[in-house]
Amino acid sequence: MDSFVYLKRRIINKAMLFFSYASALIGVVVLFLILFHIIVKGITSINLHFLIRLPTPPGEPGGGIANAIIGSFIVVGIASLIAIPVGVMSGIYLSEFGENKFASIIRYFADVLNGIPSIVTGIVAYMFVVLPMHRFSALAGGIALSILMIPIITRTTEELVRMVPDTIREAALALGVPQWKVILLVVLRTASTSIITGIMLAVARVGGETAPLLFTAFNNSFMSFKLDQPISTMTVLIYNYASSPYPDWNSIAWGTAFLLILIVLIVNIISKMFTYKKYSL
Amino acid sequence: MKYRRIGDHTIKFMSLFFASLILVLSAGIVYELIKGSQDSMSTFGWRFIITSTWDPVSKVFGALPFIFGTVVSSVIALIIAFPLSIGIAIFLSELTTKTIKFYVSLMIELLAAIPSIIYGLWGLFVLAPFLQTKVEPILSKYLGFVPLFQGPPLGVGMLTAGLILSIMIIPTIASITRDIFDTIPTLYKEGGFAIGMTRWEVISKIVFPQARSGMIGAVMLGFGRALGETMATTMVIGNSPTISASLFSPSYTLASVIANEFTEATSKIYISSLIELALLLFLISMIFNAIAKLFIKKGRFS
């Protein structure tokens, strides 16, 4: 046996494995690097005023992002009100009644929509809602976000409902429970924690979106709860303030980013913990 | 079937109704995009795709600079992300314990959860200055004879955009690939160990050949994501419709120009051209994603 060949094999093996470990390390380091910068640059902006005051012109201290925080919740709320029922019901259809050609077509299009670039949903909502209403509005923003949310919730609901074992369905049917009750009260209840987790993740994902809101919800320097008026959101605010030449507005952008990522990360970690506990890894 | 209750029919009908909305939505999107592009399509025709002028004043519009910017930045992202993602997938699937796998996978997924505007923020204020002061000058000094590294180091530009995009698509490629690696049965890998293969040989000669279709699909999916990415790119690419061979040069993507100029667009033809760009972006992403999904489905070991 050629010992040179053996040595070469050992070296290649060590090199490749090293590269693999290094890649994982790079991934983790980059994550912490980004989080580090956000925390360091953003945390100084966070105080009570930041959360409850309205924005002030550049140069004037004491401003806050209260309208943007409320605005984000309103817009995401609208999107959820539309997307959760549509998504969950579609998921149920695909899972419980979805063995036919029509369902495969729906499933295919749900997958297609899943990959839609977010800016395109903004354009579509602009044409569907902003043009007819002749103004930017929270409603338009909510609808743009719902286009992104529906396919996500549909597919995760379908997968989770499918995972409920048939034995549970059969047990319920054997007790004389009608099919519709089996689906709503038994199957859905079994999958409910996972479905809620899936919805939470979809909400977090959509709450961080900016592009769909740029020409739908647009922006508003004042506090607004009206659905038919433009509204401020955290993500659009970050974009506007970060792109501005004013350093104090840049700081506010970092502060908002810190707040936003705090919410997004908490939701993601809680969801992962739910999965961990449930499957007791 | 006579004994079907009203409840059964109701739930079937209701869920079917909502599910059909997905079809209605898809059709609506395509319809609106085509309708909105009518002006531009009838004015410029097919030449729109190969025209490199983008002049709102004289109302001449062409998609070429944006197609160039979108494709090139995504290709750069892919070149960087591909080896790193596969490395991460190998680490997670073949080289660690269950606990470490769980926590590192979580961290990679957190990278995916970071909103794109925050990537843009970090890119603009941290990465771009770093590249401008520390990296680009060195590349310029030693490799400046290569057209790739010519031009002033601006910090923002094609390279920065490619880097940020690569960070953003690594989680996608890595987690799908990891899942595919996990489906390869241990039995075949042990067969490899039994004839004296090193760990890397088991991975490259047994796992890779079986995972090949899936890996291609994962890479295509990542590429599709990069093509459609808006906010992070907009903040670091320089937003200038130039076509240049240099990595340092500013550029412009389909998504970025729409994001930047849509609210400023004054003339009908301007707006219509932007909508046609959205239609192009939509079609390119959709085609990529569709092909990617085919590969991934084929790649699952059965």
Add this chain to the structure above:
Amino acid sequence: MAKKLVIEHLNAWFDNIQALKDINLDIEENSVTAVIGPSGCGKTTFVRCLNRIHEVVDKAKVSGKVLLDGKDIYSSDMDPVLVRRRIGMVFQKPNPFPTMSIFENVAAGLRLNGLKKKNELADAVERSLKMAALWDEVKDKLYKSAMALSGGQQQRLCIARTIALEPEIILMDEPASALDPISTAHIEELIQQIKEKYTIVIVTHNMQQAARVSDYTGFFLLGELIEFNKTSDIFTNPKDKRTEDYITGRFG
């Protein structure tokens, strides 16, 4: 006859569960040793410790010594890759490499070790397939996929793949349990033919098979080696009551 493999105080764990308790035994060169016992007794874990494949599984641990020609395969300067070249293994479920042809499967180990010349490889592949009694059935379709073969053929292919490397010891983990009786007979015949060149350790849950093919037999129960002796003695005159109960079918 020389002692090819000497096992001293071998213990093995899966995470916290101990699968093998203080195993001590000697394997004679050019013999066939059968390892028998009821399900879960540790016989598979035992042979997997002999070629260091047990440790590939997450959270697996081994302690003790396994001396191959006097040198401990678990010593820190021994590369498992080299150990497995000298100690080959055939698995319970046939596992030919799915993406490779029949030829490539057999040649895989040789290629790894640097053998490149087309004609040398072809000779080695033919030799190994003949020894595994598979040559006649596949000689016309060497470049077809290995997965197109039947279960029994796939298993003989795995044996050919192992033999191609000319190991000193061949471990077989219930090689015929997934196969039909005719294939099983083929494999047992094979073992008789190749034992002149190799030392074989075969795990089996089929006592008649152990009696048919082996020179020595070890009986395992709950992770311990209860009795080890010449096959004829174990089956006609077992010394431990537990061995006798298992052999006569009182449990198992």
